[in-house]
Amino acid sequence: LVMSATIDAEGVAGFLSSASESKPPVPVITAQGRSHPVDIRWQPPRGRIRMDDHVAGLVRTALDTEPSGDVLVFLPGMGEINRVAERLDNVLAEVHRLHGSLPPSDQDRAISPPTPPFRKVVLSTDIAETSITVEGVRVVIDSGMARSPRYDARTGMTRLTTIPISRASADQRAGRAGRIEPGVAIRAWSRLEHGARPPQIEPEITQVDLAGFMLELAAWGISDPAELPFLEPPPPRSVEEALLLLTRLGALDDRYRLTETGRAMVGLPVHPRLARMVVDAEGDGTLACILATLIDERDPMRGRPDEVPVDISLRVRAITDRGFGHQALVGPAVFRLRDRARELCDxxxxxxxxxxxxxIGPVLALAYPDRLAVRRGSPGRFQLRIGTSAFTPPRDTLAPEQFLVVADLDGRRKDTRIRLAAGIDPADVLTVFSHQIDHIVETVWDGDRLVDRTRSQLGALVLEETTQRVAPGAATTQAIIEKIRERGLGILPLIAKASELRTRVAYLRETLGEDWPDWSDQNLRDTLESWLAPYLREPRGLDDLKRIDLVTILRSQLPYPQSVDIDRQAPTHITVPSGRRRRVDYSGETPTLTVRVQDMYGSTKTPLIGGKPMTLDLVSPANRTVQITSDLAGFWEDSYQEVRKEMAGRYPKHSWPQDPVRAKPEVKG
Structure with missing residues (x-):
């Protein structure tokens, strides 16, 4: 017999029928019960009013407009309950809080009849939806929200998230108003929003951490939940994460079978992380049981997040020393936790x-080896082993610590708040995690200098890092080669001077064939190991490259005949009729000689390179181009007279003869 007010009856019946194929279909019996009509009213907030203010306003209106009956208000959690209660401190009604953390006496007062002539307002979590009946209620005000656990496999945390309730839950809540007489249910959302809500609540098995569940299955010899019939099967990703965690904790072997450690863990009524801590604590058994109880139960410290200290040691001392050294500690909660810790020890x-x-830190690390955190920068800023950033309030006593072991986070993926942690000494970190720490030595760049960096690393955390200057060797040479390849040949010294040699060789390769080497940027970058590496025997950084003679290195790559022929077939300079030596530029399509007009008087022959006429860039005394030609004789005959007319007026101190072919070249500067 399966009973519930909000059950998906057809789905459950279908599941049970399929599980027993030889029997007739499972019947569904619907009983309406004795309930009175409930008037559903939609009252969504207007504008940007806070939900707390909106709900408090609905309560005040209900007390004014509804002549009788008590008011039951559904809110997501304690924070909302307390804030709404503050806003109702002057209403003419008894205001009670109702949630699972209240002692039984306070819960009894919340559900007992009010003192005449007052009415009662009960501010409740969803505990009043199914677990507790509040007599005398005729008005229900529903915020439409609830806290629900959500497991995040990336952070390994189950976080309570505020979510919209399902339509079935809304109906269940509304029904509380019609138990004794016709009632009213006021919903703090719109009819349109209601239609978009899910019909049923999401099954818890799809939302929570399954590590404990999978450990129980392993104890029964089951490693794959698919072997069992489930009304709602667990998500495969959650199963994988649970099995991975249990394997890391040593509870399962690589075939997901229960180990001896796992067998000892199964009998402990705490999360597998905490069970492993208790089993493995050796001489710290009492401490491990106290820590497990503190983490598994509700925090005995109460208050605003910034006011509650993060340090778990304060809670441990309260339990062991029977002292309450902090105002946030709640005495009855401490006594209850002490009893629970003793039970766990037994x-x-x-x-x-x-x-x-x-x-405390080393023992806590047995349960949370993946939640070691190291401080980064200012106090209170930390980085977790998984790479996520986290923080404590800057004035918290743990904010200056170098290392923390984190027991509880708020679950956010980015910049998560640390809610419960313990400091751990650096020496203990090296001891506890000795078999997990990677010691990495790598050659890296520090500016333009190569250094050997030695790093002790635990996951994404760098525990220690030292650097020293590298020694010359093959690794150093390769690192320099890769840096040149990354940044380009421009970082090499004398590259400009070498460019002249490279353009001469490029010209000869173009005109005479591929016997001449390819010294393009791309090919030189691709072949650095063959032509440059042999000369990098001592450098430790880019500054040391200044000693390299790049021109000599490149010339040494030419075979002997080419090293001689290059100066004959592609000379760097040519002597012109004036007797001056002029540099040849090989960067264009043809070799180019920049020369003053006066230097070429008396000659009709264009200089040749490789048997072909050069390009002459004929310039004025001010070195401005007046004519570009590969036919000097044609220039004298055709264009020269026009140039002469224009230039003679500008540069009267220089010779501009009528017949340049018979004139002597001008030698003066």
């Missing part, structure tokens, strides 16, 4: 004894 076969609070 279950684990650990005697209750004194604890060493200096061991």
């Amino acid at each position: 279950r684990a076969g650990v005697g209750w004894g004194p604890v060493d609070t200096d061991r």
Whole structure:
């Protein structure tokens, strides 16, 4: 017999029918019960009013307009309950809080009849939806929200998230107003929004951490949940994450079978992380049981997030020393936790004894090896082993610590708040995580200097880092080669001077064939190992490249005949009729000689390179181009007289003869 007010009856019946094929279909029996009509009213907030203010306003209106009956208000959690209660401090009604953390006496007061002539307002979580009946309610005000656990496999945390309730939950809540007489249900959202809500609540198995569940299955010899019939099967990704965690904790072997450690963990009524801590704590058994209880139960410290200290050691001392050194500690909660910790010690076969609070960090790391955090920058800013950033309030006592072991986070993926943690000494970090720390030595660039960096690393955390200057060798040479390849040949010294040699060779390769080498940028970058590496025997950084003679290195790559022929077939300079030596430019399509007009008087022959006429860039005394030609004789005959007319007026101190072919070249500057 399966009973519920909000069950998906057809779905459950279909599942049970399929599980028992030989039997007739499972019947569905619907009983309406004795309930009175409930008037549903839609009252969404207007504008940007806060939900707390909106709900408080709905309560005040209901007390004014509804002549009788108590008011039950559904809110997501304690924070909202407290804020709405503050806004109702002057109403003519008894205002009670109702949630699972209240002691039984306070819960009894919340559900008991009010003192005449007052009415009662009960501000409740969803505990009043199914678990507790509040008598005398005729008005229900529903915020439409609830806290629901959501497991994030990336952070390994189950986070309580505020989500819209399902339509079935809304109906269940509204029904509380019609138990004794016709009632009213006021929903703080619109009819349109209601239609978009899911019909049923999402099954918890699809939302939570399955590590404990998978450990129980392993104890029964089951490693694959698919072997069992589920009304709602667990998500494969969540199963994989749970199995991975249990394997890392040593509870399962690589075939997902229960180990001896896992067998000891199964009998402990705490999360597998905490069970592993208790099993593995050896001489710190009492401390491990206290820590497991503190983490598994509700925090005994109450208050605003910035006011509640992060340090778990304060809670441990309260339990072991019977002292309440912090105003946020709640005495009854501490006593209850002490009793629970003793019970866990009994279950684990650990005697209750004194604890060493200096061991809190190392012991906690047994449960949360993946949540080591190191401080980065200012106090309170930390980086977790998985790479996520996290923080504590800057004035928290743990904010200056170098290392923390984090027991609880708020679950956000980015810049998550640390809610519960313990400091751990650097020496203990090296001891506890010795088998997981990677010691990495690599050659890296520090500006233009190569250094050997030695890094002790745990996951994404760099625990220690030192650098020293590299020694010359093959690794150093290769690092310099890669840097040149990355930044280009321009970082090499004398590259400009070498460019002249490279353009001469490029010209000869173009005109005479591929016997001449390819010294293009791309090919030189691709072949650095063959032509440059042999000369990099001592450098430790880019500054040391200044000693390299790039022109000599490149010339040495030419075979002997080419090293001689290059100066004959592609000379760097040519002597012109005036007797001056002029540099040849090979960067264009043809070799070019920049020369003053006066230097070429008396000659009709265009200089040749490789048997072909050069390009003459004929310039004025001010070195401005007046004519570009490969036919000097044609220039004298055709264009020269026009040039002479224009230039003679500008440069009267220089010779501009009528017949340049018979004139002597001008030698003066």
